[in-house]
Amino acid sequence: MAAALPEPADRRQRRRQETIEEILDIALDVMAEHGVAGLSLGEVARRVGIRPPSLYGYFPSKQALYDAVFARGAGAILEAMSTSYPQVRDVQPLTAALLLAARRFTAWCLANPVYSQLLFWRPVPGFTPSDASYSAAVALVDLTRTWFADLRDAGLIRPDADLDLALRDWVVLTAGVISQQMANGPDEDVDTGRFTAALPNLIDMFAHTYGPADRPSPRSRRKGTDRVH
Amino acid sequence: MAAALPEPADRRQRRRQETIEEILDIALDVMAEHGVAGLSLGEVARRVGIRPPSLYGYFPSKQALYDAVFARGAGAILEAMSTSYPQVRDVQPLTAALLLAARRFTAWCLANPVYSQLLFWRPVPGFTPSDASYSAAVALVDLTRTWFADLRDAGLIRPDADLDLALRDWVVLTAGVISQQMANGPDEDVDTGRFTAALPNLIDMFAHTYGPADRPSPRSRRKGTDRVH
């Protein structure tokens, strides 16, 4: 591993990797400005400071560039939630743990709209992620399922609940908040958003269904009682 | 109004309107095949059987064409739900009424993915609907609010519920189902979809929060009890 002098081959490979990362950074910028489907190799090359043909030394096609961005985004959100789930492990009651995790997830999605659109919608007509890239996205769902299993083992989710149903309902619920917020208030964040503000209420509903039986029934939030903070 | 003989000006205007409708039909086809952002005027012209410049006799720009499609879609879903809401007016209990309406709405969205994406997401970078077109989309929300008010007057929604909060939660909930279904199972319909199957469960949660106080608490659906039919 440790070499007295860095070998030229290593330096070359490291510099190459740095260039790849720079291309991905800039591709993300371009997509943020021109839309996910509006990625242009010429525009990327111009900002990198090279000519368009040179990009083909790093990515064999535009699709490959999309795929690399997809994989990067999947890895990033996976890492973010891998960190978040253990942090809410001992939070009680269930609603508090769910709200914390949902806010982390929502915050990441709103802060990374390009990744979110590429990962969770289908904005690019011809593009399908490769199996390798898609597996990272699947790992996120698996991670959430494991988290739910932990919650059930900890007694926060009722023991007779179907985890797959709970997971499905959870995914739909968070997807609803995020899609509405991204489409109707893309410049608001998780604290100020009109739709992220629905999270506490929706999570109360969710917890009433999947939480332990001895939970006090919260019923409806009445007029004017909807506060995030 | 009634003329013994149709005036040439009328015939001309009618034919012109028919051409406009045909262009919109074909634009919808092209978007379905190439993605909403992949609309190409040349492709539309080719299918209509005219040359691209001739399109400019009907729409002054590509944006105007998008706007016309947007307005058409908004009008269509508004009409669909204007018909649906009165039909579920006397359905009881609340969950049955909500489920019927949600299934109508979801079915329309899944059957009209191009309209849905254009109306509810932001897939076209430079495009913003005109005020006139957007008002039709707002009218849909207003219509749903009126429906909720009717439900409250009928005693199906608890009298102390905040209708705006209920509306927001309802929109988020249905948006979650639709966005997940469109992104992850675009070829499934409302009856076979993996995410539309979550509607009964989610609606139970919703009804428990906003329904009348004397409703029996349904609690969680247990393992294997999740049936749509």
Add this chain to the structure above:
DNA sequence: GTCTATATGACGATAGAC
């Protein structure tokens, strides 16, 4: 109303010199 012709430019991708 539709056409031809054209302006003007972008796009993804490849060949081959250096």
Add this chain to the structure above:
DNA sequence: GTCTATCGTCATATAGAC
């Protein structure tokens, strides 16, 4: 590895003849 040069295709939009 990066370049120049170029291919071939497509795009939106306008001018002006018929």
